[in-house]
Amino acid sequence: MMGADLKRGWCPSLLRPMESGDGWLVRVRPRAAVITAVIARAVAGAATRYGNGRIEITNRANLQIRGLRPETVEPFAAAMEAVGAADDGPAILVSPLAGSDPGVAAETLDLAAAIARASGLALPAKFGVLIDGGGALPLAGLSLDVTLRAAGGRWLLDGAEVAVEDAAARALALAEVRACAPRQVAGRTDTRPALGFHPYGDGRQGAVLLAPAFGQLQATQLSSLADLAERLGDGSLRPTPWKSLAIAGVERRDEGLLRDLARQIRLMTEPDDRRLGIVTCVGAPSCSRGEVETYAAAESLALSRHEGDPLLHLSGCAKGCAHPGPAEVTLVGENGRFTFIRRGRPGNEAVAHGLTLAQCAALMQSVPA
Ligand code: SF4
Structure with a gap:
């Protein structure tokens, strides 16, 4: 697994680590949308033992473990294999509540499994398939290279109706074509998670959506979340593409307690949290x-923001990993200072260069959205 794959530019996975400033990073994919409590504790333990204890939720709903060393990459992978979490197949983003919420189309997980079984398919590293079965947390507004979406009892493949029995084969055929001729998938315009309780159809049960600040968990928080999922949910954690986690199968009477306990481990639980309007890498x-310390800058900027403020993308450099789409304001790190872009993305025409953080905050206040 090490060797030729250990180079920059790969989209990392469990078996293809990627080097970063704080060591090597790997990703653990949820299987059938789920990270079980057992796997979550194993990830937390291995992230502490073999990495630096920092775990991010990516916008493909993977867990990204940071700070591994060359000699700890293989022990980390072995720890994941031991709990059945070594999935290196095609990247499939599935409705986070599939298998728990009766409102998610029944075929969702079967379609994901059928596509995952096509192991001979050689897809580019960043290629993704999205399967949106609807329900209480639909993936509406998101698209990947190939998108299958349930709509009113039908399935749509990139918007065109497809028979459910043909859907996996048609999606795979389309993936093969697209893999040879990648196209630009429209970026997302907003990524804010709707934190809180999302009831299933009968209203008695639902899922609680929680988020770490700026998508970054500490291993201890992940371990505590596993305990909460077992105590008040169905024992599963479900990473979402909104850099948050859902605890599924929660009784309505328990959702307030769950949110109280989540706040005690420094998770965001309320949809009006001012940090939610900032996306950063x-x-x-x-x-x-x-080129700048993004988390410290984001915490500082959050203090002067209000609920409903337009999206702010704070990017460490011009690559813009955290948010491929446009944002009302984009700040790009440049030699310790910031480039200010309005209604665009990194690389678009800038309003100003070389600003301090205080100057950026003042400019955001002075020019209304
Ligand atoms: S945008 Fe730049 S600084 Fe941020 S994670 Fe990507 S490469 Fe790193």
Whole structure:
């Protein structure tokens, strides 16, 4: 697994680590949308033992473990294999509540499994398939290279109706074509998770959506979440593409308690949390390309923001990993200062270069959205 694959530019996975400023990083994919409590504790333990204890939730709903060393990459993978979490197949983003919420189309997980079984398919590293079965947490507004979406009892493949029995084969055929001629998938315009309780159809049960600040968990938080999922949910954690986690199968009477306990482990639980309007990457020093410390800057900027403020993308460098789409304001790190872009993405025409954080905050206040 090490060797030829250990180079920059790969989309990392469990078996293909990628080097960053704070060591090697790997990703653990949920299987059938789920990270079980057992797997979550194993990830937390291995992230502490073999990495630096920092775990991110990616916008493909993977867990990204940071700070591994060359000699700890293989022990980490072995720890994941021991709990059945070594999945290196095609990247499939499935409705987070599939298998728990009766409102998610019944075929969702079967379609994901059928596509995952097509192991001969050689897809580019960043190629993704999205399967949106609807329900209480639909993936509406998101698209990947190939998108299957349930709509009113039908399945749509990139918007065109497809018979459910043909859906996996048709999606795979389309993936093969697209893999040879990648196209630009429209970026997302907003990534804010709707934190809180999302009831299933009968209203008695549902899922609680929680988020770590800026998508970054500590291993101890992940371990505590596993305990909460077993105590008040169905024992599963479900990473979402909104850099958050859902605890599924929660009784309505328990959702307030669950949120109280989640706040005690420093998770965001309320949809009006001011930090939710900021999307940022890991930045410096953890990413070797980072030109500013993004988390500290994001915490500082959050203090002067209000609920409903337009999206702010704070990017450690011009690559813009955290948010491929446009944002109302994009700040790009440049030699320890910031480039200010309005209604665009990194690389678009800038309003100003070389600003301090205070100057950025003042500019955001002075120019109304
Ligand atoms: S945007 Fe730049 S600094 Fe941020 S994670 Fe990507 S490469 Fe690193």
